[in-house]
Amino acid sequence: MKSTRRLKVLLADDHELVRAGLERLLNDAEEIEVVGAASNGYQVLEQVAETNPDLILLDVSMPGKGGMDTLKELRQRFPEVLVLMLSMYPEDQYAVRLLKEGAAGYMTKESAPEELLNAIRRIHGGGRYVSAQLADALVTHLESGDGAESHTCLSDREFQVMCMLASGRTVGQIAEELVLSVKTVSTYRTRILQKMNLDNTAQIMHYGLQKGLVEPVPK
Numbered sequence: 215m216k217s218t219r220r221l222k223v224l225l226a227d228d229h230e231l232v233r234a235g236l237e238r239l240l241n242d243a244e245e246i247e248v249v250g251a252a253s254n255g256y257q258v259l260e261q262v263a264e265t266n267p268d269l270i271l272l273d274v275s276m277p278g279k280g281g282m283d284t285l286k287e288l289r290q291r292f293p294e295v296l297v298l299m300l301s302m303y304p305e306d307q308y309a310v311r312l313l314k315e316g317a318a319g320y321m322t323k324e325s326a327p328e329e330l331l332n333a334i335r336r337i338h339g340g341g342r343y344v345s346a347q348l349a350d351a352l353v354t355h356l357e358s359g360d361g362a363e364s365h366t367c368l369s370d371r372e373f374q375v376m377c378m379l380a381s382g383r384t385v386g387q388i389a390e391e392l393v394l395s396v397k398t399v400s401t402y403r404t405r406i407l408q409k410m411n412l413d414n415t416a417q418i419m420h421y422g423l424q425k426g427l428v429e430p431v432p433k
Contacts, residue, residue, distance in 0.1 A: 220247040221338055224267040226284070227300070228253045228276045232323070236271060239327050246334070255279025255287070262292050269338060272317075274301035274308065277391050282312065282370050289316040296337050303377075303427065309348055311373065319343030363425065364410040372409070375402040379415055380422025 223246055227233050233251045240246045249265040252258045254276045262270070270288070274281040285297055298319045299312050309320035318337040321330060325345070333343040368376060378388045389399045403415070412418055422428040 220245055221269060221334070222247050222249045222265065222267045223334070224249055224258065224261055224265060224270045225251040226253075226255075226258045226270060226276070226281075227251075227273040232273075236330075239330070240334075243331055255281070255284030258284050259287060259291070262288070262295060267295060269296040269298060269318075269334060271334075272297050272299055274299055274303065274312070278393055280374065280392070282315065282374060285312065285315050285317055286370075298333060298337055298343065309344055311370065313342070313344070315370070320348075321345070364421070365425070365427070367409050368406060372402055372406050375399060376406045376410075376418060377422060377427050379403060379406070379418045381428040382419065 223240055225233050225236050225240075225248060227236070230253075233253075237248045237251065240248050249267055250261040252261050256279050258270065258272065258279075261267075272281050272284060272288075276284075281299060281301075285299070288295060288297060293316075296318045297316070298321065299309075299317045300321055300323055301308055302323050312320055319333050319342055321333055321343070322345075325333075329345075336343050365373060365376060374392075375388060378391070379385075383391070385396055385399045385403060388394070389396045392399070406418065407413065410418075410421070412421065419428075
């Protein structure tokens with residue numbers, strides 16, 4: 215009797231309910247097998263070595279070693295493993311940066327379950343995945359010749375810190391979450407203000423909301 219090897223998927227998200235929902239969805243697909251689940255980047259790297267997955271569903275925002283840093287290390291240490299990024303943030307602001315770092319696709323967590331399965335199958339087949347809406351937006355942007363947004367001049371780490379500042383986190387909170395010193399985060403903040411020609415954190419917060427980089431705080 216001929217057997218077909220199933221696609222091995224590793225889940226990475228710091229919310230247990232999200233992981234459970236993804237595992238239930240993927241296990242219902244006959245050709246997919248969930249081989250592990252991780253809540254931060256360090257666990258991802260450990261489990262990749264142990265489970266040898268074909269594809270990782272990787273959350274952008276995780277405590278400690280976040281999705282962007284984890285993606286970079288995965289590309290260096292396990293270049294054969296495919297990575298589909300998942301995020302709550304708008305794809306037009308994050309996707310291009312992550313695709314340049316080697317992600318095979320990017321999806322928001324608001325996407326329909328069927329779209330996630332289609333994205334996984336497309337990536338496993340050798341393609342890359344972005345939504346139709348993002349593809350149209352990128353084409354429009356290229357054709358219009360618009361100048362680059364201020365935040366595109368930031369390094370990946372600066373961009374990450376900028377988004378965290380824009381979401382209302384303090385320097386101390388960011389340092390704890392990223393496992394950095396307060397002095398290092400303060401240095402990043404200074405560079406961000408200089409590169410983006412801004413004066414203070416309040417302006418960073420306003421910029422982040424205006425550009426859709428963070429979600430507005432519910433009233």
